[in-house]
Amino acid sequence: MLKGKTAVITGASRGIGKAVAVRLGKAGANLVLSYRSNDAAMDELIESLEKDGIKAVKVKGDVSNSDDAKELMKVAKETYGSLDILVNNAGITKDKLIIQMKEEDFDSVIRVNLKGSYNCIKHAAKIMMKQRSGKIVNMASVVGVSGNAGQINYSASKAGVIGMTKSAARELAGRNITVNAVAPGFIETDMTKDLVEKAKDGMISGIPLGRLGLPEDVAEAVAFLASDSADYVTGQVLHVDGGMVM
Ligand code: NAP
Secondary structure (H helix, E strand, C coil): CCCCCEEEECCCCCHHHHHHHHHHHHCCCEEEEEECCCHHHHHHHHHHHHHCCCCEEEEECCCCCHHHHHHHHHHHHHHHCCCCEEEECCCCCCCECHHHCCHHHHHHHHHHHHHHHHHHHHHHHHHHHHHCCEEEEEECCCHHHHCCCCEHHHHHHHHHHHHHHHHHHHHHHHHCEEEEEEEECCECCHHHHHHHHHHHHHHHHCCCCCCCECHHHHHHHHHHHCCHHHCCCCCCEEEECCCCCC
């Protein structure tokens, strides 16, 4: 399905990004995997991908830094000769009620989640526009639509990602580049570990499908939007949340 395509996935060492890497790799894509700090997790992932015959290179860096984002796209082009898919998945949380939230907690979440996506789209688009093809998938969140107490910074960043997705979709459509977002609900990863331990039962009662999501649930939606099956889909937000937000 993605044979011979090059996919850049940010924040791929753990959680949803890792599941996306495995899913796109199994569909035949050659991978460029970004991460910020966790060398051991990334090395383990690359080793297991290679055992399955999947080509993957790692690039350590910070997506909120424009030069690091540029380097990521350059590695894709130089290693595999093209850049067909970008999955903007890297993200962080720094949850606090607004009266306790430090300015730095607000700024850093916006910088990684929102500016990081802008940096990567900008540098990827330059290559994709020349190719006259590309698929960009941004990781939003249900809370970017519904809001969530304690997540002013995070929900603002994800609402921003949704707006950015729609604007980029309009800008890039003429060059045959689609831009969509996936909005996961509560997915079992390191990001939600503490939250989930504390309030699992209460959370599940608010999910019509009656369970938390798995990273693999999100990876399936990304794989669809990154594939030729979604050629006529752009500017959309696909919720993968068990029906939490309708
Ligand atoms: P996670 O388990 O905490 O993993 C985050 C990944 O992002 C790691 O690979 C991390 O690298 C990388 N990363 C963090 N900051 C980075 C930076 N500045 N530059 C490059 N890479 C960076 O997170 P997750 O739960 O899989 O979430 C992935 C995405 O889905 C995020 O955008 C998140 O907001 C979104 N999402 C998650 C949920 C959920 O319930 N989990 C729900 C909705 C949306 P290191 O390993 O090196 O630290």
